Amino acid sequence: MKAKILTFSPAGDTTLLDYDPEIADMEEVNRVIAEYEAKTGAQPFDMATGERIEKVTREQQEVLMVHPIAGG
Amino acid sequence: MERAILIAIALFGLVVWRVVLMLLEQWPSPPATPPPRRRKDTLAMQRPPHWLLPCVELTTGIGWGPGSSRIDLVQADSRADMYLRRVIALTGATQNGKSYFLDVGTTRFQVWDRFMMRLRDSADPKGRYYEETCFGPAFQGMPKAERIATVLLQMRNNPELFEKWAKKETAFKADGQPFRRGAVMV
Numbered sequence: 001m002k003a004k005i006l007t008f009s010p011a012g013d014t015t016l017l018d019y020d021p022e023i024a025d026m027e028e029v030n031r032v033i034a035e036y037e038a039k040t041g042a043q044p045f046d047m048a049t050g051e052r053i054e055k056v057t058r059e060q061q062e063v064l065m066v067h068p069i070a071g072g
Numbered sequence: 073m074e075r076a077i078l079i080a081i082a083l084f085g086l087v088v089w090r091v092v093l094m095l096l097e098q099w100p101s102p103p104a105t106p107p108p109r110r111r112k113d114t115l116a117m118q119r120p121p122h123w124l125l126p127c128v129e130l131t132t133g134i135g136w137g138p139g140s141s142r143i144d145l146v147q148a149d150s151r152a153d154m155y156l157r158r159v160i161a162l163t164g165a166t167q168n169g170k171s172y173f174l175d176v177g178t179t180r181f182q183v184w185d186r187f188m189m190r191l192r193d194s195a196d197p198k199g200r201y202y203e204e205t206c207f208g209p210a211f212q213g214m215p216k217a218e219r220i221a222t223v224l225l226q227m228r229n230n231p232e233l234f235e236k237w238a239k240k241e242t243a244f245k246a247d248g249q250p251f252r253r254g255a256v257m258v
Contacts, residue, residue, distance in 0.1 A: 012148030
C-alpha cells in the first residue's frame with residue numbers, strides 16, 4: 001500500500017512524495033513536509049477526514065498540502 | 073464582299089475572345105490551399121500542451137500496431153473537479169449553481185471561485201448579517217475547482233480566517249498564521 005503527499009498547483013494536483021507507510025521513515029516524511037511548508041506556507045490536511053494535521057503518521061494515506069490564501 | 077466582311081467580323085471576334093481569355097488567366101485567383109490563419113478560438117489554443125498536463129499514463133503494447141503506445145491524458149480540470157467533489161463530501165458543503173454553501177457552527181459561508189460571503193454569524197442575533205471578501209492563492213494559480221476546495225477545507229477548519237482575508241492585509245496559512253510572500257521559493 002502506498003501513501004502520498006500532494007498539493008494543488010497550476011497544472012492540477014501534483015504529488016510531492018509517495019511512500020510505503022509501513023516501512024517509510026516518518027521522520028523523514030515529516031521533514032519533507034516541514035521544508036515544503038517553510039517554502040510555500042502550505043500545511044497538511046488529511047484527505048480522509050478533511051482535518052488539518054500537525055504531523056503525518058502511518059495512518060494517513062493521502063495528505064494534501066493546502067496553500068495559504070490571501071484576501072483581496 | 074459580304075463574305076469578306078463576315079470573315080473579318082469572325083476574325084475580330086476570335087481576337088477579342090483570345091484577349092479576354094488572356095486577361096482571365098492573369099486575374100489573381102485564390103490559391104488552392106489558403107494560407108494558414110491564426111485562430112484564437114481553436115481548441116488547441118484553449119488547452120495547454122499535453123506535455124504540461126499532469127498524470128500522463130503511458131500504456132505500451134496496446135494500440136494500433138505492434139509496439140505502439142497509447143497515451144491516456146487525464147485533464148487537470150477533471151482531476152480538480154474530482155478533488156472538489158471529495159472536499160464537498162468531507163466538509164458537508166452543498167452546491168448551489170456555481171457557488172457552494174458551507175455551514176460551520178452557526179455560520180454559513182457561500183463560496184465562489186474567487187469570492188465568498190459570510191451570510192450569517194453567531195454574533196448577529198437576527199441572522200441577517202453578511203460580509204464579503206475576495207480571495208486567491210498566495211503565490212500560485214490553480215484550477216477553479218481547487219481554489220474552491222482549498223477555501224472549503226480552510227473555512228471548515230478555521231472559520232476565523234474569513235476575518236483575516238477580509239482585512240486584505242496579507243496571506244494566511246491554514247492555521248491562521250500570516251504568510252509573507254518574500255519567503256516563498258517558487
